[in-house]
Amino acid sequence: MFAEFENYIKAHAGVTNDEVELFRATAIEKSLRRKDSLLNQGEICRYKIFVCKGLLRTYRTTENGNEHILQFSPENSWTTDPESYNNLTTSVYNIDALEPSEVVMWTKKDFDALFEQLPKLKAYSDNLIQRNLYRTRDRMFFNQTSTAEEKYDNFVKTFPGIMARVPLHMVASFLGVSRETLSRIRHTQVRP
Amino acid sequence: MFAEFENYIKAHAGVTNDEVELFRATAIEKSLRRKDSLLNQGEICRYKIFVCKGLLRTYRTTENGNEHILQFSPENSWTTDPESYNNLTTSVYNIDALEPSEVVMWTKKDFDALFEQLPKLKAYSDNLIQRNLYRTRDRMFFNQTSTAEEKYDNFVKTFPGIMARVPLHMVASFLGVSRETLSRIRHTQVRP
DNA sequence: TTAAAACGGTGACCTATGTCCTCGTTTTGC
DNA sequence: GCAAAACGAGGACATAGGTCACCGTTTTAA
Numbered sequence: 077m078f079a080e081f082e083n084y085i086k087a088h089a090g091v092t093n094d095e096v097e098l099f100r101a102t103a104i105e106k107s108l109r110r111k112d113s114l115l116n117q118g119e120i121c122r123y124k125i126f127v128c129k130g131l132l133r134t135y136r137t138t139e140n141g142n143e144h145i146l147q148f149s150p151e152n153s154w155t156t157d158p159e160s161y162n163n164l165t166t167s168v169y170n171i172d173a174l175e176p177s178e179v180v181m182w183t184k185k186d187f188d189a190l191f192e193q194l195p196k197l198k199a200y201s202d203n204l205i206q207r208n209l210y211r212t213r214d215r216m217f218f219n220q221t222s223t224a225e226e227k228y229d230n231f232v233k234t235f236p237g238i239m240a241r242v243p244l245h246m247v248a249s250f251l252g253v254s255r256e257t258l259s260r261i262r263h264t265q266v267r268p
Numbered sequence: 269m270f271a272e273f274e275n276y277i278k279a280h281a282g283v284t285n286d287e288v289e290l291f292r293a294t295a296i297e298k299s300l301r302r303k304d305s306l307l308n309q310g311e312i313c314r315y316k317i318f319v320c321k322g323l324l325r326t327y328r329t330t331e332n333g334n335e336h337i338l339q340f341s342p343e344n345s346w347t348t349d350p351e352s353y354n355n356l357t358t359s360v361y362n363i364d365a366l367e368p369s370e371v372v373m374w375t376k377k378d379f380d381a382l383f384e385q386l387p388k389l390k391a392y393s394d395n396l397i398q399r400n401l402y403r404t405r406d407r408m409f410f411n412q413t414s415t416a417e418e419k420y421d422n423f424v425k426t427f428p429g430i431m432a433r434v435p436l437h438m439v440a441s442f443l444g445v446s447r448e449t450l451s452r453i454r455h456t457q458v459r460p
Numbered sequence: 461t462t463a464a465a466a467c468g469g470t471g472a473c474c475t476a477t478g479t480c481c482t483c484g485t486t487t488t489g490c
Numbered sequence: 491g492c493a494a495a496a497c498g499a500g501g502a503c504a505t506a507g508g509t510c511a512c513c514g515t516t517t518t519a520a
Contacts, residue, residue: 110488138413146405159402205397210351212404213338219411220444221330224477243497252412254478259499302518416507435467449507451469 077105077178080128084152089200098193102186108132108173115171121160123181127151130177131241135249136169145250148174148238154204174242224253225261269297269370272320276344281392290385294378300324300365307363313352315373319343322369323433327441328361337442340366340430346396366434416445417453 078100085091085099104123108114108130115121117137125132132149134157146169149155160167161184182190191198218230231251232239239247244262245255270292277283277291296315300306300322307313309329317324324341326349338361341347352359353376374382383390410422423443424431431439436454437447 136409142413144409144412146409158398162398202394205401206350206354209397209401209404212401212408216404216408216411217328217336217338219408220336221334245497255498256479256500257477260477263499437467446508447468448470448509452507455469 077107077128078103078180080151080178081126081180084126089194089197091194091197095194098190099182102182102189103180104182106179106181108177108179110173110176112177113170113172114179115157115160115167115169117168117170118166120164121157121167121169121171122183124154124156124161124184124187125149125171125179125181126154128178128180130173130175130179131238132171132177132179133174133242133246134169134171143249144252145246148235148242148250150238150241158205174246219252224251224257227251227253228258228261269299269320270295270372272343272370273318273372276318281386281389283386283389287386290382291374294374294381295372296374298371298373300369300371302365302368304369305362305364306371307349307352307359307361309360309362310358312356313349313359313361313363314375316346316348316353316376316379317341317363317371317373318346320370320372322365322367322371323430324363324369324371325366325434325438326361326363335441336444337438340427340434340442342430342433350397366438411444416443416449419443419445420450420453 081099081103082096085096086093091099114123114125114132127149129151131151132155133145134147134149134155135143135145137143147155149171155171157167157169157171159165160169191201219227222230228247228251231247244258248255248258251258273291273295274288277288278285283291298306306315306317306324319341321343323343324347325337326339326341326347327335327337329335339347341363347363349359349361349363351357352361383393411419414422420439420443423439436450440447440450443450
């Protein structure tokens with residue numbers, strides 16, 4: 077499963093064959109079954125996680141036990157709780173697998189060492205974080221100014237394919253609308 | 269007005285007296301009257317802005333002309349449109365002054381040069397960006413899971429003092445609630 | 461100093477969306 | 491292969507919060 081990561085990091089961060097070995101040296105590979113968890117609220121998020129295959133989700137629960145999904149992480153994407161990971165604080169998030177998945181992950185100590193050795197990796201990472209911030213802001217604006225239907229349409233456009241891979245109520249949870257509303261919207265659209 | 273910045277940067281990023289001069293060399297100081305603008309949508313955001321005094325806001329308009337405030341920037345805080353600033357793309361945001369204000373600002377070219385010369389500045393900046401991301405995520409979660417009243421209470425707690433400095437409809441716009449709803453909430457609370 | 465604009469409050473009404481429930485179908489895990 | 495769980499659809503109903511309209515007060519700018 078390291079192979080997928082290798083392709084990714086060479087293509088995106090300009091890492092050479094030799095340099096890939098540095099990643100391999102400290103990588104932890106892990107296979108997950110559906111519902112297997114990588115992080116539970118209250119724990120410290122010890123790893124930076126790259127998804128080689130499958131699909132993870134990050135969610136958070138309200139006091140009354142409602143789950144809200146903040147992020148889907150399909151193959152070729154990263155996930156972690158940056159706050160917990162960076163500061164070794166306990167996390168309020170949960171990360172688990174929605175499909176059988178394969179991940180590669182590193183501890184902060186090991187990944188920081190990679191940053192030291194590979195400045196271009198640090199630059200690439202900074203870039204990802206920045207982009208993440210833009211998108212999160214955008215999403216917030218969109219959430220505040222759109223109807224449930226616009227949110228749904230936008231989701232389908234922005235994350236093509238995810239819709240087909242996860243149950244409806246999870247998309248609802250991601251968008252912050254009720255399952256029922258989403259179900260109705262979708263059926264109104266069958267024949268517009 | 270550079271004095272306020274000097275205090276701030278020494279205290280927060282561990283910059284020495286000598287190093288402060290590097291900042292001064294390329295800083296652009298500017299006084300703003302109420303309603304003066306630093307960025308209009310469609311323009312490129314050329315500056316990283318530090319607010320020495322006063323209060324700025326960042327807002328965005330929907331297609332039907334509705335204004336949504338994304339951020340208040342009081343004294344001792346930074347603002348810019350990072351996306352536009354970093355990539356020289358046109359911005360969808362507007363930044364203007366809600367009070368007579370004083371700012372110090374740098375072009376990307378000049379500020380990047382500071383990063384080169386002062387690694388600790390880069391580290392501090394990375395930190396701010398990370399924190400910004402945590403908080404934006406948090407705010408999004410909160411927005412999705414809270415009632416208008418909870419949003420208002422949270423705002424008052426999170427941004428003490430801002431409430432007293434801006435008109436009600438701007439807080440409403442920040443929270444994504446109508447002015448009327450906020451007005452009612454607030455009056456219900458006079459005698460709880 | 462004064463006219464115009466901005467602001468906050470409030471009533472009346474409307475509607476998008478949430479909540480609760482039931483039912484048939486599909487998926488899953490043993 | 492089968493029992494149990496998860497899922498999607500849809501009806502009935504409730505409601506938070508939006509929209510519109512009006513008014514008196516305060517602030518602003520010329």
